[in-house]
Every structure is written in structure tokens, then in C-alpha cells.
């Protein structure tokens with residue numbers, strides 16, 4: 001078993017690293033640990049826009065990254081430790097999570113934290129969740145990975161994941177909102193996230209014969225960076241990959257009332273747009289609706305489009321800012 005302590009706090013890097021390792025080391029068992037700077041990690045089959053508070057996330061520079069495993073959306077920051085087991089597919093039961101949550105539970109129990117696995121894939125203490133876990137199978141391997149909320153900013157976690165469910169209609173996987181807690185509330189005050197990481201590494205070295213620490217090589221880092229460029233730092237993967245959805249938003253503005261309906265295809269392109277309202281303008285709104293077709297449902301893309309046309313012809317006194325808000 002190779003034990004890898006990621007040298008990076010970049011969520012793009014660490015999520016890409018998981019995929020990179022699958023192909024680079026197809027026959028090795030790996031135990032990977034990483035801590036990400038503020039980021040939101042979305043499940044593979046989710047609608048990113050429906051899961052996040054876009055304005056808040058942009059404002060706080062929180063990275064949004066889609067991962068390869070299924071399940072819901074979680075928040076990471078420097079107070080959250082992630083652990084990831086990579087094994088050969090078929091060695092363990094894919095539906096059973098306990099095998100790979102056991103080392104974490106064991107360690108915490110030793111530290112007098114009454115942590116346990118509840119339901120299928122959550123770790124709880126005192127009835128509150130501190131760890132979410134997910135799996136994936138690919139290239140003959142299986143990954144099971146999980147979070148550990150050690151000392152995260154709970155208010156940011158709450159605000160970043162806040163969404164308006166009325167805006168989106170889709171068949172995407174929904175997150176299971178849970179009551180969450182930090183482990184630090186159950187551990188000595190002077191402990192830090194890195195201490196927990198070191199303890200886990202020690203435990204893995206002790207319980208897995210032949211386990212060795214592996215430092216990523218320059219070649220590994222180059223490979224991961226390439227994957228970031230091709231996939232993990234792209235709008236197409238992090239947002240566009242979402243299943244198709246219908247989007248609806250309405251707003252009262254000083255110049256009237258406006259309602260926007262969009263049909264968005266898998267891939268993120270607007271397939272159909274309908275705008276209703278009681279605002280006054282000189283050009284037919286259908287012309288504006290047509291301009292939206294095949295554009296990405298992405299605020300940057302739409303901003304550029306709106307800057308390139310005379311919006312007053314379609315919307316009279318409604319401002320560009322008010323219109324942009326309708327598409328969020």
C-alpha cells in the first residue's frame with residue numbers, strides 16, 4: 001500500500017489527483033489524504049447550479065469542483081480532512097462502506113470520540129454528521145473516499161450550499177442535507193487538522209504490512225496538472241456536465257415584472273428560452289430569446305452576450321444587472 005499525503009491544498013489538484021492515480025497506478029492499493037482550501041465538491045450526477053449559492057461562492061472565491069464519485073455536495077476548507085482508499089475492484093463489496101470507514105472510527109474511538117457509521121455512508125458523533133463518504137469504480141479499481149469535518153467554518157458550509165429548490169426541475173441526484181458537527185468539539189482544544197492526519201497515517205502504517213509513504217514525483221504533478229487543464233478546471237465538467245434541467249426565475253423590478261424559463265441541455269447549453277413580463281420595449285422578445293439558444297447557462301457567457309447588444313430594445317427600462325439576476 002502506498003500512503004500519499006498530498007502536497008497541495010488546491011481542490012482542482014486533489015480531485016484530479018484521484019483520477020490520475022487510477023490510471024497511473026492501476027494495480028497498487030493507495031491511501032491518500034488531502035486537505036482543500038475552501039471549495040465545494042459536487043457529486044458526478046448532480047446539477048451544480050442547483051446545489052450551490054453561486055453569488056456567495058463567487059464572492060468568497062470558493063472553488064467548485066465536480067468529482068468522479070456519486071452522492072451529494074459537500075463543503076471543504078482547511079479544517080476538513082479527506083481520506084481516500086484506492087483498491088482493486090472486486091476485492092471488497094462495493095455496497096459496503098464499513099471496511100474503509102473503520103480505521104477512522106477506530107482512531108476516533110481511541111481518542112474517546114464515540115464516532116460511528118450510520119445509515120450507509122455517514123459517520124456521526126452525538127447524532128450529528130462529521131463525515132460523508134462516496135465510491136466509484138473505474139479502470140479495474142475502486143475508490144472510497146470520505147470527508148472529516150475537524151474544524152471547518154460551519155457558517156460558510158451552511159451558506160455556500162444554500163439553494164432555492166424552486167428554480168430547478170431535474171432528475172439529478174440531490175444532496176441529503178444533514179445536521180453537521182466538527183470533531184474539535186469532542187477533542188482537546190489544541191489539536192489541529194494536521195494532527196489528525198498524522199495520527200491516521202501512523203495507524204495505516206501500523207496496520208498495513210509493507211505500507212510505505214510515497215511522495216508524488218515531478219512526473220505525477222505534471223500529469224495531474226494536465227488533467228486539471230483538460231477537465232477539472234473547466235466549466236464544461238464542473239457545471240456543464242449536469243443532467244438536463246428546467247430553470248425558472250421571476251422578479252419584480254421597478255420597470256415591471258419579468259419571468260425567465262430555460263430548458264438547459266446536458267452540457268449546459270440553453271435549448272429553449274421563454275421570457276414573460278409586463279415591461280415595455282421596441283423589439284419582439286422572441287428575438288432576444290433566440291439569442292440565448294445554444295449559449296451556456298453561465299453568468300459570464302450571458303454577461304458578455306448582454307454587453308454586446310442593446311438590451312433596452314428588448315427590455316426598456318429594465319437594467320442589465322436586473323436581467324442578469326434573473327438567470328442566476
Ligand SMILES: Nc1ncnc2c1ncn2[C@@H]1O[C@H](COP(=O)(O)OC(=O)CCCC[C@@H]2CCSS2)[C@@H](O)[C@H]1O
Pocket residue numbers: 041067071072073074075076080082083129130131132133134145146147148149157161174175176177178179180
Ligand atoms: N465536509 C463535509 N463533511 C460531512 N458532511 C458535510 C460536509 N459538507 C457538507 N456536509 C453535509 O452533508 C450533506 C450532503 O450529504 P450527502 O450524503 O448528500 O453527500 C455526501 O455526503 C457526499 C460525500 C462525498 C465525499 C467525498 C470525499 C472526498 S471529495 S467529496 C450536506 O448537505 C451537508 O449537510
